[in-house]
Amino acid sequence: MSQQLSTSTAREPLLEVRNLKKHYPITQGLLNKEVGRVRAVDGISFDIAPGETVGLVGESGCGKSTAAESILRLEDPTEGSVNFDGEDITTYNDTELKRFRREAQMIFQNPDSSFDPRMTMGESISEPLRIHNVGPRERRHEIARNLLERVGLNADDADRYPHELSGGQKQRVALARALVVNPRLIVADEPVSALDVSVQAEVLSLLQDIQDEFDLSILFISHDMSVVREVCDRVAVMYLGKIVEIGDTESLFENPQHPYTRALLRSIPTVDLDSRGIDAGLHGEVPNPSNPPSGCNFHSRCPEVIQPEGYEFEQENWRGVMNLRVSMNEHGVDVDGLREFVGVEDDESATAAERERMKDELRREHDIPEQLTSSAAESVLDEALDDIVRRNLDDARSLLADEFETVCEQSEPDLMDTGTGHPAACHLHADGVAQTIEPADD
Numbered sequence: 001m002s003q004q005l006s007t008s009t010a011r012e013p014l015l016e017v018r019n020l021k022k023h024y025p026i027t028q029g030l031l032n033k034e035v036g037r038v039r040a041v042d043g044i045s046f047d048i049a050p051g052e053t054v055g056l057v058g059e060s061g062c063g064k065s066t067a068a069e070s071i072l073r074l075e076d077p078t079e080g081s082v083n084f085d086g087e088d089i090t091t092y093n094d095t096e097l098k099r100f101r102r103e104a105q106m107i108f109q110n111p112d113s114s115f116d117p118r119m120t121m122g123e124s125i126s127e128p129l130r131i132h133n134v135g136p137r138e139r140r141h142e143i144a145r146n147l148l149e150r151v152g153l154n155a156d157d158a159d160r161y162p163h164e165l166s167g168g169q170k171q172r173v174a175l176a177r178a179l180v181v182n183p184r185l186i187v188a189d190e191p192v193s194a195l196d197v198s199v200q201a202e203v204l205s206l207l208q209d210i211q212d213e214f215d216l217s218i219l220f221i222s223h224d225m226s227v228v229r230e231v232c233d234r235v236a237v238m239y240l241g242k243i244v245e246i247g248d249t250e251s252l253f254e255n256p257q258h259p260y261t262r263a264l265l266r267s268i269p270t271v272d273l274d275s276r277g278i279d280a281g282l283h284g285e286v287p288n289p290s291n292p293p294s295g296c297n298f299h300s301r302c303p304e305v306i307q308p309e310g311y312e313f314e315q316e317n318w319r320g321v322m323n324l325r326v327s328m329n330e331h332g333v334d335v336d337g338l339r340e341f342v343g344v345e346d347d348e349s350a351t352a353a354e355r356e357r358m359k360d361e362l363r364r365e366h367d368i369p370e371q372l373t374s375s376a377a378e379s380v381l382d383e384a385l386d387d388i389v390r391r392n393l394d395d396a397r398s399l400l401a402d403e404f405e406t407v408c409e410q411s412e413p414d415l416m417d418t419g420t421g422h423p424a425a426c427h428l429h430a431d432g433v434a435q436t437i438e439p440a441d442d
């Protein structure tokens with residue numbers, strides 16, 4: 001299924017993002033020679049219909065903010081198109097951009113840094129009107145007072161300064177300021193993550209009321225799955241610059257089809273203390289987007305990575321072997337550290353028993369059990385561990401790659417049909433069969 005079709009809304013979209021990329025060059029030397037690229041956003045496509053809220057969700061560093069900035073042309077995209085009301089804004093000149101920026105407003109995470117401390121709230125709200133030469137000063141002030149009431153504050157708050165307001169009140173003012181130019185699209189980048197939980201709910205409910213009243217489209221960016229579930233009609237899950245799953249909120253939350261989405265859902269804190277925490281979800285960090293893993297970008301952390309043909313692992317054993325391979329490929333193995341750990345002076349004097357202890361330590365570090373359930377796999381692994389402690393790292397690397405390479409590291413999956421009504425980019429769906437997994441507790 002093409003990414004374009006699978007990411008569309010049912011209605012005529014207001015915003016159409018197609019194959020959007022934003023790469024930052026990494027340069028070196030006096031001549032600024034390009035030696036690499038940070039692939040912050042790497043080919044995303046989705047639509048937003050009028051009055052619709054679409055969530056962009058993922059861990060920190062997945063490229064959400066860069067996507068938002070590229071969509072509003074606060075950053076110039078490297079590739080791709082952004083159609084707003086049928087026109088590609090990536091080709092706009094300065095005058096056209098100025099007009100577009102009245103129609104598409106952004107709200108940021110930290111309300112403190114969005115206001116000039118020397119300006120009253122009324123001045124801040126009416127500032128965009130002044131920039132766009134709308135009305136005389138008194139009229140602009142009146143509009144600001146009016147909007148303050150619309151966002152649940154007092155008209156007289158127009159004369160107050162930012163330091164006199166709480167975080168939640170400031171985020172309400174930020175919303176009023178965004179609304180003052182009658183936008184059709186609001187991009188809200190983590191709009192409630194800096195607020196107390198009790199205030200978050202109020203601001204989110206205000207956002208929804210305002211959306212209904214003004215028929216706004218909203219791109220809602222968040223790392224918080226529970227907040228996204230609350231406010232979004234559809235959700236796009238982003239990992240390392242790409243959309244890995246996109247669908248209606250209920251469908252995606254009830255029947256998540258990408259292992260990354262499932263892991264994010266398991267990471268939602270619950271009131272049940274026994275099952276709380278990130279442990280059941282994601283391990284490690286988002287890899288550096290200047291050097292993403294081969295094949296499926298998520299394979300280096302995926303708890304459901306597909307097993308190589310010809311072996312029968314228990315999935316956790318298999319993940320352990322993958323952990324070893326990933327760390328060998330990403331940063332090698334510290335054989336000196338291992339040697340010191342077991343108290344061996346130098347390589348020559350190591351006894352067979354001490355080498356075994358080094359191998360045990362390698363297993364422990366990578367969550368590999370003492371013995372794999374598959375004896376064929378165990379014998380390959382044992383030989384590779386032996387190579388590692390004898391410093392034949394290249395031999396170990398190629399033995400493991402030859403025997404255990406999986407489709408997940410060989411080829412990059414596109415968004416594909418999952419049989420659930422919404423697509424995901426995962427080889428588990430290569431045959432079009434839905435993965436029916438128990439919904440996550442939330």
Ligand SMILES: Nc1ncnc2c1ncn2[C@@H]1O[C@H](COP(=O)(O)OP(=O)(O)OP(=O)(O)O)[C@@H](O)[C@H]1O
Pocket residue numbers: 024038039040058059060061062063064065066067223288289
């Ligand atoms: N100007 C820049 N130059 C180089 N790399 C950048 C630049 N801006 C962002 N990046 C990198 O691009 C990647 C995506 O960053 P981005 O801020 O878009 O992610 P995010 O999902 O919004 O995370 P967060 O929630 O922490 O802001 C990160 O690895 C980041 O370091």
